[in-house]
Amino acid sequence: MPPLTPPETDAGLARRLAAHAGELLLRVRSAHGHGDPAALKAAGDRASHDLLLAELATHRPDDAVLSEEDKDSRVVGNVDAGGRLTADRVWIIDPLDGTREFSEEGRSDWAVHVALWARTASTPHRLVAGAVGLPAQGRVLVTDDPPAPPAPSAGPGAPLRLAASRSRPPAFLAELAAEIGAELVPMGSAGAKIAAVVTGEVDAYVHAGGQYEW
DSSP, X not given: OOOOOOOOOHHHHHHHHHXXXXXXXXXXXXXXXXXXXXXXXXXXXXXXXXXXXXXXXXXXXXXXXXXXXXXXXXXXXXXXXXXXXXXXXXXXXXXXXXXXXXXXXXXXXXXXXXXEEEOOSSSSSEXXXXXXXXXXXXXXXXXXXXXXXXXXXXXXXXXOEEEEESSSOOHHHHHHHHHHTOXXXXXXXXXXHHHXXXXXXXXXXOOSSOOOOO
């Protein structure tokens, strides 16, 4: 009798889903072309969202899901209408982070986010697994196999490199860069910026506000 295949870990599932959604997004991008950016954005968002929800329903049917592209759970009176707010395990997904960059030909600074938040006796409330897919760069960063700590992107005497929003940079950022002698590196999605810090392509990501959960 052949040995049983061990169940897929949460981090392994996050990696696979981010990779598969990324492959699908590349096919959607190729099929639609860039002539109608709004239609391409909508098609990419919907295709990736549907794939991720279907896979999670198959492989983690008892878990709740929070997606940027879906209605969030809401408390009505004292009732958690969607189940997420009282669930012990919640997958948090952004099916397509950086739709603007996705719709622009040649840009690779867009991403897929898949993460799991869990509540257990030993871990009351924290993120326990996650993956950021960078499909146009052919990479998936995942929590169970993190890259080695990067060396600083700037050599001795070179300016620090700061990832910054290419479309909505905070007003203080140019002043900060001038004050510390840093170089701004405009990028698209938050996932792409954070990945650039993790891999050492930039030294920091500076922004003015908070981040959405996804």
